[in-house]
Amino acid sequence: MSISPLLVSVMVVAAIPLLLLAGASLASLQSRSVTITESMRWQCAWRASQLVAVFTALLIAGVAWYGSPELPFFSIDPLRLALLTLLSVMALVVVKFSRRYLASDPGFGRYLRWLLLTLAAVALVFISDHLLLFAAGWTAISLSLHQLLMFFPERPRAALAAHKKFLLARVAEASLIAAFYLLYQQHGTAIISDIVATYQVPVTLSWQEQLAAVLIAVTALIKCAQLPMHGWLIQVVEAPTPVSALLHAGVINLGGFLLILFAPLFLQVPAAQWLVLIVAGLTTVLAALIMTTRISIKVRLAWSTSAQMGLMLVECALGLVELALLHLLAHSAYKAHAFLSTGSEVQAHVRQSMVSVVPPTLRHWALALVAASAMTLAAWWATLSLHAVYQPVSGWLLLALALTVLVAVRSAATGWLGSLVIATGVTSAYTLLKTGLHFVSEPLSSDLLPTMFSAPDLWALGLFALLFALWWALRWRAYWRWVQKLSTALFAGLYLDEWFTRTTLMIWPARLPQRANPKKSIQLKEYEEKVS
Numbered sequence: 085m086s087i088s089p090l091l092v093s094v095m096v097v098a099a100i101p102l103l104l105l106a107g108a109s110l111a112s113l114q115s116r117s118v119t120i121t122e123s124m125r126w127q128c129a130w131r132a133s134q135l136v137a138v139f140t141a142l143l144i145a146g147v148a149w150y151g152s153p154e155l156p157f158f159s160i161d162p163l164r165l166a167l168l169t170l171l172s173v174m175a176l177v178v179v180k181f182s183r184r185y186l187a188s189d190p191g192f193g194r195y196l197r198w199l200l201l202t203l204a205a206v207a208l209v210f211i212s213d214h215l216l217l218f219a220a221g222w223t224a225i226s227l228s229l230h231q232l233l234m235f236f237p238e239r240p241r242a243a244l245a246a247h248k249k250f251l252l253a254r255v256a257e258a259s260l261i262a263a264f265y266l267l268y269q270q271h272g273t274a275i276i277s278d279i280v281a282t283y284q285v286p287v288t289l290s291w292q293e294q295l296a297a298v299l300i301a302v303t304a305l306i307k308c309a310q311l312p313m314h315g316w317l318i319q320v321v322e323a324p325t326p327v328s329a330l331l332h333a334g335v336i337n338l339g340g341f342l343l344i345l346f347a348p349l350f351l352q353v354p355a356a357q358w359l360v361l362i363v364a365g366l367t368t369v370l371a372a373l374i375m376t377t378r379i380s381i382k383v384r385l386a387w388s389t390s391a392q393m394g395l396m397l398v399e400c401a402l403g404l405v406e407l408a409l410l411h412l413l414a415h416s417a418y419k420a421h422a423f424l425s426t427g428s429e430v431q432a433h434v435r436q437s438m439v440s441v442v443p444p445t446l447r448h449w450a451l452a453l454v455a456a457s458a459m460t461l462a463a464w465w466a467t468l469s470l471h472a473v474y475q476p477v478s479g480w481l482l483l484a485l486a487l488t489v490l491v492a493v494r495s496a497a498t499g500w501l502g503s504l505v506i507a508t509g510v511t512s513a514y515t516l517l518k519t520g521l522h523f524v525s526e527p528l529s530s531d532l533l534p535t536m537f538s539a540p541d542l543w544a545l546g547l548f549a550l551l552f553a554l555w556w557a558l559r560w561r562a563y564w565r566w567v568q569k570l571s572t573a574l575f576a577g578l579y580l581d582e583w584f585t586r587t588t589l590m591i592w593p594a595r596l597p598q599r600a601n602p603k604k605s606i607q608l609k610e611y612e613e614k615v616s
Contacts, residue, residue: 090153093146097158097211099139100168101221104175104204107132112197122192126183129196133179136207137172144169159213159277162524163409167210167341170416174334175203181424182326195235199330202228206334210341215264215274222260225335226253232327233320245319247592248584252313256306260342263299266292276345283348286531297353300346301360304339304400308393311367315581317390321382325423328382332389333420337412339393343400344408344525351403351532360401361540365547367394370578373554377575381426389419398547402476402540403533406522414517443560444496449488452495455504456487459511466515467522477536478544485552487511 110128113120143160152161160168182199186192205228208221226249233246264274270292271279289297309317317336321328343350343360350356371391378384392415399408444452460483487507494503534540557567558574 090155093153093160094155094158096139096142096146097155097160100136100211101204101207103132103135103139104200104207108197108200108204111200112193120193122187125193125196126179126187129179129200130183132200133172133175136175136203140165140168140172155213157214157217157275158211160211161526163344163526164210166409166413166521166524168207170413171203171207171210171334174330174416174420177420177424178326178330181329182324185326186324191235195232195324198228198231198235199326202232202330202335206338209338213276215268215276215279218276219257219261219264222338223257225338226250226257229327229331229335232330233323235324235327236322239322241319242322244585244588245316245322248316248588249320251588251591252306252316256303259299259306260303263296263303266296266299270296280346280348283352284532285529286352289349289352293349294353294355297346297350297356298359300342300350301356304343304397305360305363307339307342308336308364308397309390310363310394310397311370311390312580312584314367314371314390315584318383318386318577318581321380321386325426328385329420329423332385332423333416336389336393337396337416340396340400340408340412343397344405344412347400347403347405347526347528348532350400351528351534357401357540360397361543364394364397364401365543367391368398369547369551369554370574372551373558374574374577376555376558377571382423385419385422385426389415398544399479402478402544403528404475404479405525405528406518407479409525410514410517410521413521442496444492448492448496451500452488452490452492452503453484455491455507456484459487459507460484463511463515467519475536476534476538476541476544478541478548481545482548483511483514485548489552489555 107129110132111125113125113128144165147160147162147165152159178199179196182195186195189195202225205221205224209218209225212218212221230246230250230253233242233249236242267279268274270290271282273279306313320331323331368391371387371394375384375387375391378387392411396408396411396415399405399411460480463483464480487510490510491503491507494506554570557564558571561567562571
């Protein structure tokens with residue numbers, strides 16, 4: 085009896101989260117008759133991660149050879165395959181790093197269980213083409229992640245951050261489920277691809293569909309830790325380093341995946357679009373500036389994540405789907421590496437702080453702007469043939485400003501040749517990756533996309549210009565009085581997290597650290613020594 089190719093495809097796709105579930109069960113197995121060592125537990129998790137990578141490779145090969153099959157309840161289009169590839173790599177890296185980081189901890193088996201369950205839930209979200217499966221995976225992610233964030237329950241900041249995350253996750257899940265219910269009532273089907281297909285061209289939307297789009301936007305904003313719902317992300321650095329790497333590389337960016345998936349609906353509802361543009365846009369500017377005032381490497385990375393997620397959501401709201409996907413993948417790889425190498429990052433930061441910085445002159449800035457503008461125009465011309473309409477120019481302005489800063493600062497310190505070579509390499513890589521991901525992401529109808537110098541584009545242009553101007557003032561004009569006042573406010577995080585901290589402590593109290601009295605401790609120690 086021959087086996088149907090469709091059945092084989094379903095089995096291979098479903099095997100990815102099931103393998104992680106099996107690994108979680110074996111890694112946390114308890115037995116009275118057999119001694120299970122920590123090495124054996126890690127081997128179970130490691131083999132499960134390896135098999136997930138193998139099955140993902142098989143899916144990629146099958147889709148490349150036969151095309152994307154239509155599966156019941158699941159989808160393996162190029163977008164989801166790219167995210168599955170990211171997940172399989174993250175699983176291998178995080179599981180391998182965890183052995184060295186936590187193998188001697190008595191709760192290592194419990195840690196592996198919740199780590200693999202979190203990965204299984206993320207995999208379920210990536211492959212789901214059914215509203216119920218998607219919502220179930222989305223909820224399972226936050227519940228499993230909560231156990232990882234509470235791995236050190238004796239740490240007050242960790243407990244407070246986990247409580248904040250738990251409460252916000254319930255709000256996000258309620259918002260997502262309500263949106264899915266409205267879409268199901270409107271279309272009479274729970275298949276996500278069928279629902280999204282109806283919005284590929286502009287249509288007249290009912291109030292239920294518009295409300296669903298707004299709820300999806302709210303879910304994405306909460307998931308991506310946008311201001312003022314960001315505090316838990318900053319405090320969650322108390323969790324184990326592999327957990328922080330997994331959170332920043334494979335969980336918090338799910339809000340971007342949600343908006344990319346429902347982009348045809350989201351872009352047709354101005355209320356949802358502008359909600360993301362305003363909240364995520366302001367988060368991008370404020371979080372990026374606050375990051376510059378932080379000393380702790382992990383805290384800087386956390387603020388950076390909030391800013392980067394805001395920028396990714398802004399790209400979604402501008403219809404730059406392939407750019408948002410590139411941002412999602414690149415940020416995940418960078419943040420995983422950054423968190424797992426924080427030890428060397430501290431040493432690098434100390435060495436860098438000892439090096440005198442040569443401020444760029446007006447000539448450096450002018451020539452850097454000319455060079456960056458030329459590179460940006462070349463990249464824009466190279467990708468122009470991919471789009472039926474002129475895309476918003478705000479994304480290109482951001483690239484030009486980033487290249488200007490790179491060339492100006494490096495040329496003042498090391499010379500022009502090396503700076504221009506690096507900037508050219510960055511621009512080339514950006515152009516190639518953006519072009520490649522255009523064919524991975526689902527192309528949107530030109531009628532749905534904001535055009536050049538539209539209201540969303542002008543808003544983003546203003547935000548990026550403001551970010552560059554304030555960064556320049558904080559970096560090179562710190563002695564100005566208004567800059568000093570701004571720096572003080574930024575150092576306090578603009579006091580945006582205090583209200584939610586008080587609300588969390590009222591709803592779910594967490595034990596806060598008590599201020600130690602060093603003198604009393606020394607006296608008590610001397611008294612105990614005398615008594616003994």
